[in-house]
Amino acid sequence: MNSRDQIAPLPWLGALLAITSTALLAEDFKWTEQEIDTIEIGYGLQLVDVDGDGRKDILLADKQTVQWYENPGWKKHVIASNLTERDNVCIAARDIDGDGRCEIAVGGQWNFSETLKDGAIHYLHAPSDRRESWAAIPLPHEPSTHRMHWIKGPEDGYWLAVKPLRGQGNLNDQGYGLMLLTYERPDDPHQPWAQALISNSLHQAHNFHPVNWDEDPEEELLVASREGVWHFDYQRGFWRARQLTDSFAGEIRDGRLPDGRRFIVTIEPMHGATSAVYVEPSQALAKWEPLTVLSDQLKDGHALAVADFTGVGSDQVVIGWRGMNPRGVPGIRLYSPGSDVASPWQETILSEAALAVEDIKAADLDGDGRTDIVAAARQTRNLKIFWNRTPQ
Numbered sequence: 001m002n003s004r005d006q007i008a009p010l011p012w013l014g015a016l017l018a019i020t021s022t023a024l025l026a027e028d029f030k031w032t033e034q035e036i037d038t039i040e041i042g043y044g045l046q047l048v049d050v051d052g053d054g055r056k057d058i059l060l061a062d063k064q065t066v067q068w069y070e071n072p073g074w075k076k077h078v079i080a081s082n083l084t085e086r087d088n089v090c091i092a093a094r095d096i097d098g099d100g101r102c103e104i105a106v107g108g109q110w111n112f113s114e115t116l117k118d119g120a121i122h123y124l125h126a127p128s129d130r131r132e133s134w135a136a137i138p139l140p141h142e143p144s145t146h147r148m149h150w151i152k153g154p155e156d157g158y159w160l161a162v163k164p165l166r167g168q169g170n171l172n173d174q175g176y177g178l179m180l181l182t183y184e185r186p187d188d189p190h191q192p193w194a195q196a197l198i199s200n201s202l203h204q205a206h207n208f209h210p211v212n213w214d215e216d217p218e219e220e221l222l223v224a225s226r227e228g229v230w231h232f233d234y235q236r237g238f239w240r241a242r243q244l245t246d247s248f249a250g251e252i253r254d255g256r257l258p259d260g261r262r263f264i265v266t267i268e269p270m271h272g273a274t275s276a277v278y279v280e281p282s283q284a285l286a287k288w289e290p291l292t293v294l295s296d297q298l299k300d301g302h303a304l305a306v307a308d309f310t311g312v313g314s315d316q317v318v319i320g321w322r323g324m325n326p327r328g329v330p331g332i333r334l335y336s337p338g339s340d341v342a343s344p345w346q347e348t349i350l351s352e353a354a355l356a357v358e359d360i361k362a363a364d365l366d367g368d369g370r371t372d373i374v375a376a377a378r379q380t381r382n383l384k385i386f387w388n389r390t391p392q
Contacts, residue, residue: 042376255315299328320357
């Protein structure tokens with residue numbers, strides 16, 4: 001998310017951006033790569049200030065460890081190990097108490113096909129020295145814990161939103177819907193956390209993404225599922241659901257086009273070959289309109305990031321794929337819309353066989369005003385920073 005999500009575009013803004021924002025050619029982008037570690041899987045990444053020094057660090061949930069890499073030297077600090085017998089699978093990190101340092105939750109005991117017992121959630125309670133081991137506090141969980149986010153709730157509070165991959169006892173994505181839940185941290189995190197249901201209507205959902213598209217303080221959720229992309233909005237004490245697209249989607253992010261319109265980008269289906277862009281409809285409750293297909297040649301598409309990497313005032317899309325199933329060459333591509341957003345988007349190759357993407361995140365890591373990219377890889381077992389050196 002970025003601040004533009006909360007500001008309705010002025011009537012003249014789309015025309016101005018269409019004049020001033022043109023697609024950069026591939027040779028105009030400048031990136032340098034830095035490999036900072038050899039890892040096992042790299043299931044989940046977050047770019048967040050861990051130690052309160054005002055710089056974003058890299059936080060990683062690897063196979064059996066949770067670690068952060070300290071900006072700027074990227075020294076590695078392992079803060080949790082062997083939380084569960086099976087793999088870690090996701091991580092959430094955000095400053096929820098206003099002290100400038102993030103709070104962390106981790107999902108684990110990952111088992112792709114089991115839907116009755118496996119899964120785990122741990123809140124990591126920070127010590128005074130955040131480079132040391134953090135205390136792991138287990139929380140109640142649904143089977144197949146898969147993704148999580150800290151999201152803004154009412155009255156300056158935060159919830160931990162946790163999404164399983166499938167519903168309990170779900171067979172071939174049929175049966176009970178998955179339980180998308182919120183957890184509210186008490187003053188003493190060792191005490192029971194209040195839980196609330198967002199939805200139990202979806203049957204398989206790979207990724208989800210927080211946004212704030214309206215004027216209230218609570219953040220909403222975009223969920224990429226077998227039943228399409230859904231928007232969940234907390235209003236007057238209830239979560240209200242709205243379907244945005246029909247196609248089975250596995251990844252979801254949002255951004256702004258050069259003409260000021262909001263868009264969403266997906267990978268379809270889960271672990272799929274296609275990345276599609278949709279734009280918000282002119283009618284309030286209509287489904288979102290297909291705009292373009294960025295690629296239909298992905299091999300096991302698994303990650304998206306959206307940001308203004310060029311400084312033009314609108315967003316571009318980064319897509320990463322693993323090449324595991326089906327087998328193929330992995331890759332990372334950046335796609336930029338032109339001032340005429342109906343025209344083909346410009347493709348820039350960032351990486352190919354050297355990095356098989358498990359997760360991607362984007363943020364300005366060195367304070368130069370340009371958004372950098374961090375990617376964690378499974379088959380190639382590496383963690384890399386792509387430093388953005390594109391002239392602004």
